[in-house]
Amino acid sequence: MYKVTALFFSLILFLPLISTAQVPAVEAAREFKDANAHQILSDYFELLKIPNVAGDIENINKNADFLISAFEKRGASMELLTLPDKPNVPPVIYGEINTPGANRTLILYVHYDGQPADPKNWTHAPWEPTLYSASMENNGNPIPFPSVSEPIDPEWRIYGRSASDDKVPFPAILATLDALNESDIPLTSNIKFFFDGEEEAGSPHVREFLERYKEKFEGDLWVFLDGPKHQSGRPQVVFGVRGVTGMEVTVYGPSRALHSGHYGGWSPVPGQMLADLLVSMKNETGEILIEGFNDSTAPITEADRKAFATLPDYDDQIREELGLSWTEFEDRSLIESFMYPTLTIKGLNSGNTGELARNVIPISATASLGIRLAKGNDPQDMQDKVEAHIQKQGYHIVREDPDKETKLKHRKIAKVTRSGGYPAMRTSINDPMAQQVVDAVERAASEEVILYPSYGGTLPIYHFEEVMQTPIVIVPIANHDNNQHAPDENIRIGNIWYGMEIYSSIFTMQ
Amino acid sequence: MYKVTALFFSLILFLPLISTAQVPAVEAAREFKDANAHQILSDYFELLKIPNVAGDIENINKNADFLISAFEKRGASMELLTLPDKPNVPPVIYGEINTPGANRTLILYVHYDGQPADPKNWTHAPWEPTLYSASMENNGNPIPFPSVSEPIDPEWRIYGRSASDDKVPFPAILATLDALNESDIPLTSNIKFFFDGEEEAGSPHVREFLERYKEKFEGDLWVFLDGPKHQSGRPQVVFGVRGVTGMEVTVYGPSRALHSGHYGGWSPVPGQMLADLLVSMKNETGEILIEGFNDSTAPITEADRKAFATLPDYDDQIREELGLSWTEFEDRSLIESFMYPTLTIKGLNSGNTGELARNVIPISATASLGIRLAKGNDPQDMQDKVEAHIQKQGYHIVREDPDKETKLKHRKIAKVTRSGGYPAMRTSINDPMAQQVVDAVERAASEEVILYPSYGGTLPIYHFEEVMQTPIVIVPIANHDNNQHAPDENIRIGNIWYGMEIYSSIFTMQ
Incomplete structure (x- = not known):
């Protein structure tokens, strides 16, 4: 002793x-x-x-x-x-x-x-x-x-x-x-x-x-x-x-931008549809709700945990430096978070905000989604899982902006563009x-x-x-x-x- | 007879x-x-x-x-x-x-x-x-x-x-x-x-x-x-x-744009928070979930319904022209929808999409909300109701971009900018x-x-x-x-x- x-x-x-x-x-x-x-x-x-x-x-x-x-x-x-x-x-x-x-x-x-x-x-x-x-x-x-x-x-x-x-x-x-x-x-x-x-x-x-x-x-x-x-x-x-991949998802409202007075409260609003879709994928505190998203992730080993121990615990300091009063998965350290795949909204776009905002219902809304991969995750397999999730929300998947005929045939349409990536x-x-x-x-x-x-x-x-x-x-x-x-x-x-x-x-x- | x-x-x-x-x-x-x-x-x-x-x-x-x-x-x-x-x-x-x-x-x-x-x-x-x-x-x-x-x-x-x-x-x-x-x-x-x-x-x-x-x-x-x-x-x-008013809502993530690899899965993502907030306000099929939003709306009169009857029923044709396979409140005609207040996402913005998309977690996400008013709705009262709803979702309301101290004090912060408007x-x-x-x-x-x-x-x-x-x-x-x-x-x-x-x-x- x-x-x-x-x-x-x-x-x-x-x-x-x-x-x-x-x-x-x-x-x-x-x-x-x-x-x-x-x-x-x-x-x-x-x-x-x-x-x-x-x-x-x-x-x-x-x-x-x-x-x-x-x-x-x-x-x-x-x-x-x-x-x-x-x-x-x-x-x-x-x-x-x-x-x-x-x-x-x-x-x-x-x-x-x-x-x-x-x-x-x-x-x-x-x-x-x-x-x-x-x-x-x-x-x-x-x-x-x-x-x-x-x-x-x-x-x-x-x-x-x-x-x-x-x-x-x-x-x-x-x-x-x-x-x-x-x-x-x-x-x-x-x-x-x-x-x-x-x-x-x-x-x-x-x-x-x-x-x-x-x-x-x-x-x-x-x-x-x-x-x-x-x-x-x-x-x-x-x-x-980490590995990386990404996807861009666009959902559609009316074929042309509509005056928000003449059609508001009647025309579907693509930004609202996109918000619904994004909330179905992940909750505000970080949990990813897409089926199987974590299944292929390699578990954290004892050797990894020993290496974590060489790190000073700077998480609180980083949070303060970044003006963050909280982080996703409250009990998960920054280094530990690298052991899991992520889904991050890198960009949102629909119509205009600020000075250029106009009284219109935009024709579409787009989210740029970043996906970081942990050991074990295959880029294409992860994209497949996100796409399957979008389909499960009732979306018909397309690769190009849909024409009117396609739009009339399907209640909800999502254009999914896949990025490359590597494990x-x-x-x-x-x-x-x-x-x-x-x-x-x-x-x-x-x-x-x-x-x-x-x-x-x-x-x-x-x-x-x-x-x-x-x-x-x-x-x-x-x-x-x-x-x-x-x-x-x-x-x-x-x-x-x-x-x-x-x-x-x-x-x-x- | x-x-x-x-x-x-x-x-x-x-x-x-x-x-x-x-x-x-x-x-x-x-x-x-x-x-x-x-x-x-x-x-x-x-x-x-x-x-x-x-x-x-x-x-x-x-x-x-x-x-x-x-x-x-x-x-x-x-x-x-x-x-x-x-x-x-x-x-x-x-x-x-x-x-x-x-x-x-x-x-x-x-x-x-x-x-x-x-x-x-x-x-x-x-x-x-x-x-x-x-x-x-x-x-x-x-x-x-x-x-x-x-x-x-x-x-x-x-x-x-x-x-x-x-x-x-x-x-x-x-x-x-x-x-x-x-x-x-x-x-x-x-x-x-x-x-x-x-x-x-x-x-x-x-x-x-x-x-x-x-x-x-x-x-x-x-x-x-x-x-x-x-x-x-x-x-x-x-x-x-209709009357009109509007609001712009911005929610905040980290104080500076973060690399989505180095901080993804850990830093809060403002686009995700905004999506949650928007979904709490209105569902995808048009129903507004903000408490009291319809309370002040004048009821539709018999005279209004008689005037409606002078209109040909063009709703299906408009839907087809606009490539819409559905509209909000399936059983509500376009003219009838003008008798209710609306909440429409006119614009969404966070980071970048498309060619300019970068691998970052943006510092904020903004929605431009259009509000159309029916007879009886007061513009400021309607804005008050939206703001009360945002507070109910746990947001601290500010009028300017928050400094780091404010950010560290409140888990969720929304900057709400009110437009003018008229009944x-x-x-x-x-x-x-x-x-x-x-x-x-x-x-x-x-x-x-x-x-x-x-x-x-x-x-x-x-x-x-x-x-x-x-x-x-x-x-x-x-x-x-x-x-x-x-x-x-x-x-x-x-x-x-x-x-x-x-x-x-x-x-x-x-």
Whole structure:
């Protein structure tokens, strides 16, 4: 009993103070950053100025040119991989740095495309990066780009599309390579680069790239550099991701917009029908009412629960930060919620609201439904279940807007448009190669690493796992409040420096 | 018994063939139209080209200039009525034509402003009138403006904002005055004009105009020239209108848009909360579930039911035309539905759908609710009832977007924005002066007139009734499928000619 207690106390006292030994590569990265912060940020601004929506192939190619040139300057041999007869598919940027004597190959994944951005919802233009003294939520103000002599505060933010998701690994990798080179510290692994150009478009061609160029991508461990760090700011390694799919559902009222006086109280109202349908799918507190929606979900294991225990309980703090007095399934933690499939109304649209509201009964109402998948859920099977539910509510399902004849034949009609999607992926938390990366991150950060069984977000990782049969870990560096996928996306400057520290440790791990 | 049967048969045989006697004024109007159709339409196009949203005072004044000049050319003395210190309130255009020996004064009401128009939802620009060979729904095609010698088909349509609502009385009145003048047929009444410039903005100043300039508007009968004719195409006189009000309700999720992967299944979803709230207010088949919503509604009288009987039963045809296989309250006719208050979702908005849909949980969801009032309903009392219902669903009501502190204090928050509004109005169907107009319309059209106890739509008529204490009838001329208040508003050319026929009869009635 005494022994157990002593062990308990020594764990309490010493676990948070892991490995205070100085790591030369990390020191080199810090010194380089102190001397070159201005140049690192200035180069990053240039990259952020190039629009990067996957469908905009002209600008996508400008991003690729920029990156190839930057990595070639650091001695990497770079190559633009394309698909035959598909000139409008964003290319994969491939690269290699061969390290004499290395007997391990790491493949680093980054995506250089970003989410579409509707400028009218942004404070500044999405592709005009803007420096702030702090986050907008914390009353930060725009500040001019500093002069070379001015100190750079790690709390500053850069606002701009893809500042966090997912261009931020680029300045951190490039500066890390410069730092190690300047200090003559050699790499210890061969490093390969796989820069994806259409991740935010759902990576429709990533599997084709993987299969076509498979031999280039052989290696021992994929390290995905993407996603936000945990809210606590502690270092984090992630072992899986949710899957994703989605559907758009449109229900129909009259064939033409009707004056709400001349027909109100008589014509069916599509918004009312849609509200009914949505309420039949899920209740306000989060429970999904669609038959079989949870049936294929893998149960939470003991190992998952142990990994949960490495997380500080930040749920209350997040709720407060987000102005939420409650969350769905009151007793379910945020990390636990990632183990279940979700159904989320991402968008609602019918007629107009606000200034443009008119006195009409609209012809239709649309809901955009996001579905996140847990391990075990098949995207198409989940869509089938939602569609079966819609049918059970009396709806005739169509794939195109119905003509009048169809409308007269069926009392209720729903147009269902299915998105693509991919299943969830999870690597074992005990994988030895993954453990080396965990240790390297811990050495750089001198703090216990949070082991995350699964991200809430989604990357097209399952293709990599299926095609390459190689373990995968995700090592995030972005601040959690980066407004990813939303207007006013941003990166905290200190998180770029954090990236340099852990990359330098990983690139030089024994 | 025999006599009753004989009377019954004579009614059947002769009622539909009312008054085949030629009315010289109507004949004059027809002849003038045949000779001058090209010029009438060409002048009307010029008027339709001037944008006429009430808030756009510069263009509103251009409309006023056009109308004053056109009516002065026909011998009317015109005047622009304004309100002191309110230069941005659209003026009322007032006019008089004094007829020697007349012992009756008719006051004609028209509004020259129109609904706002979002050009992206229109086939052609809203203020670039476009001629069509038939309605778009009937596969009409755009056609060039005809040369002077080319015959003009009454089935043609003019597409453009306010083509029907409510600029169409202007070409019909102007051409009627020209026709009577050319044929030396004298008017039989004094005629006054009241052209409203902010009806579609809810006529916020009409009462002030009425009270300020009351003595100008004295007369024996107000004739409102607005609204669409009955679906049957039969002539129609209307004795009342629904009242109107509205509310906008916004409910709140997280303080910033969240990635639907990182927070989906945990963060509350505002669209889901809104759907719940809307379903609690009204069910899919039309029944309003808000306590007391129908309590103040005047019961349907025997006289109302007799007027209903003048209507052909076109409900099935309208349903078919609108692609509706059902309507709210299956056993309730369209005209009967105007006797009840309504609650209609005019708009829904949360995040984005379609191309712009993103993987986020939006910060809020908004519904724009239209409320139409029956006789007896007070606008503010009805809004109170809706708001009390929202509170009963557990919502804390606010008037501005809530700050974080407010959000953390209340589980559910709804911002409720109330529109203005006005009560319903109804004139007695047996009013003698109104009956003269019914007879004049019947003489021009040679068909039984439909007596409509109430329009579904709304005009700010109750102010006129309250201030002027004068009977009011509405005499519509627009085609019922004119897309009033919606994109692609249009007028059927034949309905302008119909306007000339009945106006010429009214202007010369004994």
